Amino acid sequence: MYQKGINQYRQVGVKDQIATADPHGVTQILMQTALENLAVAKGCLERNDMANKGKSIGKATSIIASLKDSLDHERGGEIAANLDNLYAYMLELLSEASVSNKAELVADVMDIFLPIKSAWDQIPESAKQDAYQRS
Template sequence: MYGPGMNRAVSQYRQSGALAEAQVADPHRLIQMLFEGALERIAVAKGAMQQGNVSLKGEKIGKAIDIVESLRAMLDHKHRPELAGNLDALYAYMTRRLLEGNAQNDPEALDEVAKLLREIKAGWDEIPPEERQRKAG
């Protein structure tokens, strides 16, 4: 489902402070880390929004968008193109909703994106280990 772009994903984690784990993570774990990182940043952004901390809110939403766009860039459109196309559109929608949430101070937009990310992550987490190895090899 995900293809080129792992270097960009590692770069995202260099910036986030989770470099040590990102450098040794297998591709499957790296994607999990990106989902976790996006969700964490959205949660912090929502808290900052509720506290009126505009600069922190903007910073964390920007980083969440970077991660979502990294996930989008890593999609493998050659393997299961319909699924990749659907995820591509969903990630584009999430980016728009995060931008709208930031501009309109709308915590519901952040909640919506977090829910979507959790659903995709749950599917990703359910991939059996033998399938992960087959795709990596």
């Protein structure tokens, strides 16, 4: 019961953050949420908690697919193409992890995803503002 209350509070907090975030901030929230779900999925696999593994992998997969689908290939050029390939590869690994129940595959996705999130977090404010003005 206590955990359910914490989860509901967390969901409200994320909804509030998204409601007030700019597009860059929304992407940061999505990336962080995906990483959190990947960590949960990895832990579930290590504990043989298959029911919760499926939920966490499903949430992370959904977020990564959304990030992949939102890439602007026209303006993003080679970076967007590279991210598209990385996201597709991560989705393949997650699919394989879901079937094979290998925590190492989820860890591999996290290892790929962390530098992407880190780079996103380091985008200077001036570059974000310039991108919003061009949209």
